[in-house]
Amino acid sequence: MRGLGDFQRRQMTRGDPRVREVFSRLRQLLDLLEDIVSHPYQPTEPPKSAVAPPSPPTPMPKIVPTQQPAPLLVSIKEARRLIGVSNTRIYDLINDGSLETVRIGTRRLIRYSSLQRLAEASNE
Numbered sequence: 216m217r218g219l220g221d222f223q224r225r226q227m228t229r230g231d232p233r234v235r236e237v238f239s240r241l242r243q244l245l246d247l248l249e250d251i252v253s254h255p256y257q258p259t260e261p262p263k264s265a266v267a268p269p270s271p272p273t274p275m276p277k278i279v280p281t282q283q284p285a286p287l288l289v290s291i292k293e294a295r296r297l298i299g300v301s302n303t304r305i306y307d308l309i310n311d312g313s314l315e316t317v318r319i320g321t322r323r324l325i326r327y328s329s330l331q332r333l334a335e336a337s338n339e
Contacts, residue, residue, distance in 0.1 A: 246292070253286070253293055285331075288317060288324035297330060308333065 289297065294314070295305055305325075308314045315329040 249290055249292065253289075286327050288319075289327055289330065290322070290324060294325045294330055298334065 291305055295302060309316055313333055315326040316323050
């Protein structure tokens with residue numbers, strides 16, 4: 216488990232071993248929910264049934280790209296994916312002040328604008 220010292224691990228060995236499994240599954244669930252929020256589901260057309268008669272072809276509508284506003288904050292996991300570095304490198308960038316973070320409860324989130332500044336600085 217992440218973030219546990221020797222003392223915490225020793226205390227956990229005396230408890231029910233299923234508790235560790237529950238928290239592991241909970242972490243997986245939270246990661247999945249975070250993924251769902253950052254990449255919303257876009258439904259596709261339902262499959263046509265064989266019973267319905269074929270409909271006449273309809274002209275294809277023009278696809279107009281919509282620009283979604285950039286997120287204000289991203290998770291460590293999303294920042295890691297966006298810039299393609301490891302967790303260690305992300306935390307190094309946070310510690311040296313290259314990335315600005317915000318704490319909301321126990322979560323640490325990175326300002327999207329600081330990721331953009333970091334990318335622009337690396338291009339120069």
